[in-house]
Amino acid sequence: MRAPSAAESGAAGAGKTADGPEAISLDPHDSRLDAITALAVEVGGGDIGGISIVHRSRLWLPSRLGIAETLLPRAGTFCSWVVDNDLTWFEVEDARKDERFASNPLVAGKPGYAHYAAMSLATCNGSLRATLWTMSVRPRRLSDAQIARLRALAGLTAEMLQLRYCDPASGLLNREAFLRQLQAIVEQSAQPRLVVACVELAGFCALDGQLGRGLGEAILRAVAACLEDRAGERGLLGHVGPGQFAIALLEDGEDSVDYAGLRAAVEHIVTTMSGSHRTTVHIGIRREPVTPDLDLEQVLEAAGFVAAAGPGEPGAVRLFDRMEFIRSRLRYQLQGALRKDAGVGALVAHYQPQVDLDSGGVIGMEALVRWEHPELGLLGPAQFVPQAEARGEIFQLDMHVMRAVCEDLRAWRVAGLEPPPVALNFSRTSLRNPAFADRVAQVLADTGVPGQLLEFEITESALAESYKPLHEPIHALRALGVRIAVDDFGTGLSNLDALNSFHFDRLKVDRQFVHGVASNPRVAGLFTLIQGIAEIFGAELLCEGLEEEQDLRWLEARGVRKVQGWYFCKALAHEEVSLLLGRIAADGRATRGLAELRALLRFS
Numbered sequence: 001m002r003a004p005s006a007a008e009s010g011a012a013g014a015g016k017t018a019d020g021p022e023a024i025s026l027d028p029h030d031s032r033l034d035a036i037t038a039l040a041v042e043v044g045g046g047d048i049g050g051i052s053i054v055h056r057s058r059l060w061l062p063s064r065l066g067i068a069e070t071l072l073p074r075a076g077t078f079c080s081w082v083v084d085n086d087l088t089w090f091e092v093e094d095a096r097k098d099e100r101f102a103s104n105p106l107v108a109g110k111p112g113y114a115h116y117a118a119m120s121l122a123t124c125n126g127s128l129r130a131t132l133w134t135m136s137v138r139p140r141r142l143s144d145a146q147i148a149r150l151r152a153l154a155g156l157t158a159e160m161l162q163l164r165y166c167d168p169a170s171g172l173l174n175r176e177a178f179l180r181q182l183q184a185i186v187e188q189s190a191q192p193r194l195v196v197a198c199v200e201l202a203g204f205c206a207l208d209g210q211l212g213r214g215l216g217e218a219i220l221r222a223v224a225a226c227l228e229d230r231a232g233e234r235g236l237l238g239h240v241g242p243g244q245f246a247i248a249l250l251e252d253g254e255d256s257v258d259y260a261g262l263r264a265a266v267e268h269i270v271t272t273m274s275g276s277h278r279t280t281v282h283i284g285i286r287r288e289p290v291t292p293d294l295d296l297e298q299v300l301e302a303a304g305f306v307a308a309a310g311p312g313e314p315g316a317v318r319l320f321d322r323m324e325f326i327r328s329r330l331r332y333q334l335q336g337a338l339r340k341d342a343g344v345g346a347l348v349a350h351y352q353p354q355v356d357l358d359s360g361g362v363i364g365m366e367a368l369v370r371w372e373h374p375e376l377g378l379l380g381p382a383q384f385v386p387q388a389e390a391r392g393e394i395f396q397l398d399m400h401v402m403r404a405v406c407e408d409l410r411a412w413r414v415a416g417l418e419p420p421p422v423a424l425n426f427s428r429t430s431l432r433n434p435a436f437a438d439r440v441a442q443v444l445a446d447t448g449v450p451g452q453l454l455e456f457e458i459t460e461s462a463l464a465e466s467y468k469p470l471h472e473p474i475h476a477l478r479a480l481g482v483r484i485a486v487d488d489f490g491t492g493l494s495n496l497d498a499l500n501s502f503h504f505d506r507l508k509v510d511r512q513f514v515h516g517v518a519s520n521p522r523v524a525g526l527f528t529l530i531q532g533i534a535e536i537f538g539a540e541l542l543c544e545g546l547e548e549e550q551d552l553r554w555l556e557a558r559g560v561r562k563v564q565g566w567y568f569c570k571a572l573a574h575e576e577v578s579l580l581l582g583r584i585a586a587d588g589r590a591t592r593g594l595a596e597l598r599a600l601l602r603f604s
């Protein structure tokens with residue numbers, strides 16, 4: 001340790017960069033221990049003091065008074081002498097005259113500290129070694145009363161460190177202590193790369209329950225010793241979760257740890273000590289360049305994710321995949337998106353135009369939900385709707401989308417534009433919700449949008465499964481002026497009894513009966529059957545998924561007049577729809593040719 005400058009004297013802060021404010025949220029300095037440090041300095045009549053946790057190659061000072069550093073080399077320090085000799089009390093009256101410490105920077109430099117007093121702190125059954133210490137520039141010897149009070153304070157400090165930093169099962173640093181010390185190491189290291197490896201004993205919690213607490217803890221301690229040997233002096237080790245260890249290393253080249261060998265060694269320990277109970281060890285690794293804004297908690301979380309659920313064979317050493325990790329968090333971020341939390345992006349509606357082949361006009365739009373994710377970009381519904389269904393959030397999502405659509409419709413109308421009706425697809429869960437019709441009515445009332453501007457799509461599979469409970473909500477929707485369409489027709493069970501049980505305005509043919517219809521006789525035959533069903537029920541037919549001109553010509557020849565698909569236009573964002581509606585208004589024509597319609601729609 002070096003002597004603090006005048007600017008550093010006092011309870012110096014940690015986690016600061018030379019440029020100014022704290023760059024990383026995790027502070028290696030633990031201010032909750034500062035009261036003990038201050039009291040020790042006062043009792044001992046010292047000028048500086050601290051609590052030092054001693055590792056094989058370094059000291060970590062989670063609390064200090066008058067010392068700026070939170071991490072120091074271990075060699076030649078007072079604290080290492082105390083723990084190496086297991087001294088419950090150690091005092092040096094004048095270190096300037098003691099050959100063991102005379103060259104220590106705190107002694108040899110200015111202001112030249114002479115007196116040192118410390119107590120070793122027994123924590124985690126001796127596996128976490130620490131000291132409580134004070135120093136003074138005046139040579140002296142403490143009184144018996146001062147020593148007694150400092151010993152009592154040391155006992156209290158050991159208990160606090162045990163509770164705050166120790167994992168009692170393995171004897172290692174717990175998650176908080178691991179991250180705090182890693183923060184200190186990263187801040188003072190000149191190495192360009194951080195490697196964090198998470199070692200997970202798959203199924204260990206269940207095995208621990210079978211073996212009993214004593215044997216389970218013995219296995220964890222044996223694994224901890226193995227990992228410590230493999231990680232070497234430069235490695236930081238912690239027990240960061242049930243059956244989950246973490247190793248952190250700062251490196252400038254290739255990994256110095258044989259992770260495959262480590263995995264085999266740990267599996268051997270568990271199998272041998274547990275009486276042939278096999279436990280598979282997964283290792284997840286994340287490598288990151290050291291930067292001022294490096295989020296260590298996220299690095300550890302990512303390594304743990306890879307160990308627990310990353311791609312690869314069971315027991316493999318797996319490298320972190322950033323995109324896979326981000327995708328795994330979508331299910332947790334979806335609730336934030338529904339609350340409109342800024343940090344997780346926005347759920348928005350995009351709109352695909354529906355066109356009339358006779359007039360060349362835009363007769364409607366289908367709303368398609370998208371997630372503007374800050375890291376993954378624009379996500380389609382297949383990437384998050386299943387999570388909403390699994391977590392029971394699909395009704396909330398459906399109503400969120402409906403409100404977004406109605407707010408868009410209101411904005412276009414306020415701007416003097418004339419939007420066509422918008423079709424919305426609702427899940428069967430939402431359609432069955434007793435509050436569904438009332439919530440729809442409330443959104444329409446809140447936004448001032450007439451029901452005639454909405455069309456609700458009910459999938460054929462929803463009708464086939466339970467059409468009778470849908471009578472009441474469909475009747476309520478019709479009373480609001482909302483049109484009803486049967487969506488994805490042909491993909492369900494084709495329950496004609498269900499179709500006959502209520503009135504619907506439109507039948508939408510699924511893409512699989514439209515794409516390639518001109519060249520595939522089987523698809524053409526199925527389409528002809530669907531077209532006949534629409535005619536029987538007196539419903540308008542709209543074909544989805546139109547992409548090829550030859551399919552368009554085939555459909556035209558068979559009397560199809562309403563289509564939707566990429567052949568004419570992709571789904572458009574709100575701003576693009578605004579431009580499109582403005583172009584249609586400026587064009588002013590009630591009819592146009594299909595080539596002109598395509599040009600009008602494909603402006604973007």
